[in-house]
Amino acid sequence: MSDIRSQAVACRDAARHVAQLPASAKNDLLRAMAAALEEDEASILQANGRDLEAAAAKGIGGAMYDRLKLDAKGLAAIADALHEVAELPDPVGQVTRRETRPNGIAIERVRVPLGVIAMIYEARPNVTADAAALCLKAGNGVMLRGGSEAIHSNTAIAASLKRALREAGLPDAALTLVTDLRRETMLEMLQLTDIIDLAIPRGGEGLIRFVAEHARVPVIKHYKGVCHLFVDASADPDLALRLLIDGKVSRPSACNSLETLLVHADIAGDFLPAAASALSERGVEVRADARSIGFMEGAKPATDDDYAAEFLDLVIAVRVVDSLDDAIAHIRRYGSDHTEVIATRDEGNAERFVQSLRSAVVMVNASSRFSDGGELGLGAEIGISTTRLHAYGPMGLEALTVERFVVRGTGQTRNLP
Numbered sequence: 001m002s003d004i005r006s007q008a009v010a011c012r013d014a015a016r017h018v019a020q021l022p023a024s025a026k027n028d029l030l031r032a033m034a035a036a037l038e039e040d041e042a043s044i045l046q047a048n049g050r051d052l053e054a055a056a057a058k059g060i061g062g063a064m065y066d067r068l069k070l071d072a073k074g075l076a077a078i079a080d081a082l083h084e085v086a087e088l089p090d091p092v093g094q095v096t097r098r099e100t101r102p103n104g105i106a107i108e109r110v111r112v113p114l115g116v117i118a119m120i121y122e123a124r125p126n127v128t129a130d131a132a133a134l135c136l137k138a139g140n141g142v143m144l145r146g147g148s149e150a151i152h153s154n155t156a157i158a159a160s161l162k163r164a165l166r167e168a169g170l171p172d173a174a175l176t177l178v179t180d181l182r183r184e185t186m187l188e189m190l191q192l193t194d195i196i197d198l199a200i201p202r203g204g205e206g207l208i209r210f211v212a213e214h215a216r217v218p219v220i221k222h223y224k225g226v227c228h229l230f231v232d233a234s235a236d237p238d239l240a241l242r243l244l245i246d247g248k249v250s251r252p253s254a255c256n257s258l259e260t261l262l263v264h265a266d267i268a269g270d271f272l273p274a275a276a277s278a279l280s281e282r283g284v285e286v287r288a289d290a291r292s293i294g295f296m297e298g299a300k301p302a303t304d305d306d307y308a309a310e311f312l313d314l315v316i317a318v319r320v321v322d323s324l325d326d327a328i329a330h331i332r333r334y335g336s337d338h339t340e341v342i343a344t345r346d347e348g349n350a351e352r353f354v355q356s357l358r359s360a361v362v363m364v365n366a367s368s369r370f371s372d373g374g375e376l377g378l379g380a381e382i383g384i385s386t387t388r389l390h391a392y393g394p395m396g397l398e399a400l401t402v403e404r405f406v407v408r409g410t411g412q413t414r415n416l417p
Contacts, residue, residue, distance in 0.1 A: 004185050007176050008143060008195040012116050014171035015141030019113045023090035026137050029168050034082040036160040037129065041075055047156035048125065055149055063253035063312040067123040068150055078129045085133040091398045092139045106408040111401040113139030115197035118189060120145045120211055122203030125153035132161050132175050134382045138400035143196065145178040145186060190215035200383045222386035224310040225255030225338040227368045230327040232344035233264040237271055239365060240343035241278055247368040249282045253312050255384065256339050256371040260307055260317045262327045268320045272296050284314045291320035307334040324349050328356045335359060337386040339371040360386050360393035
């Protein structure tokens, strides 16, 4: 048996112990994990510093460096996220449907754990804790395979979490950090259809495509977040400007940040100069089409590729459109099914926008930055799905369970008299 297979088997066996825990015990475990992270703050931040030094030496910067970096405030936020997950309702055992058939049998649909979940991710050490909390609360085991750029951070965080598992009398293999980062090891893990029930890649488009193309286990994925803001002719300009700045500037490296601004032609002459000024003040580079560039001082000409780009940086593409239908057509052509926003005072246009787009999250007069599991009430987020499997959009606890049928009878048979 290969090493990665033996680790997966141990994780599966340990997960069975977690699946049997009552909600109170799982919540106590998560609180103990949060406390362990707080106790180990110095060693975790020291480990993160080693990763940051190595990243700088390799020339890693921009969005990846931002996702890699931890400080005391960030670590406290990770611990807080574990507490938040502990406070969420436990989906395991939840009956989502109940009915009695004419023959007297009672049928229930009940949520149960998935089993073993493989998390494959880049740069983000917070995923180590977030994924562990969500998977364990949902009664699953988790195989964590982070990137080499965060190996010291991930190892330190996982060590704290595993200590809490052991102190709770549980096998710590329920949380397994894969430290063999060779590509062939990851490929082997993605073939373990008899052990691993789901793979969730988080990172750049290249990583996600690699996992999706090589896995035999089911994969939840989203390739990129090309998120749009459409400013309708009826929009409140001040509201629209706030949505634009928050969506683009508050954290440009996030997948829910805005990448394209679409503005109705009727208000372009008034709105775009104000938008250009606000974006320029905040260091945002504007790439504009021929109809908008004259309204936006300092803008560069946009190419067709810019409208399909996930910049993950202080860059935004801009286009003027003649109608709501044109905005919808643009999003259908260039969008990634992640998050779309409309700024409007016309309820009919808002409803048409919502109904015409199939993106996982659609916002009306709210920032794209709310497209996040925590902001949507799911607790810490394990990922975002833009594939229509059992989960679509930001994924929380319920997405880490499945529904099965439980049938209760009194001796009924189908064919016997």
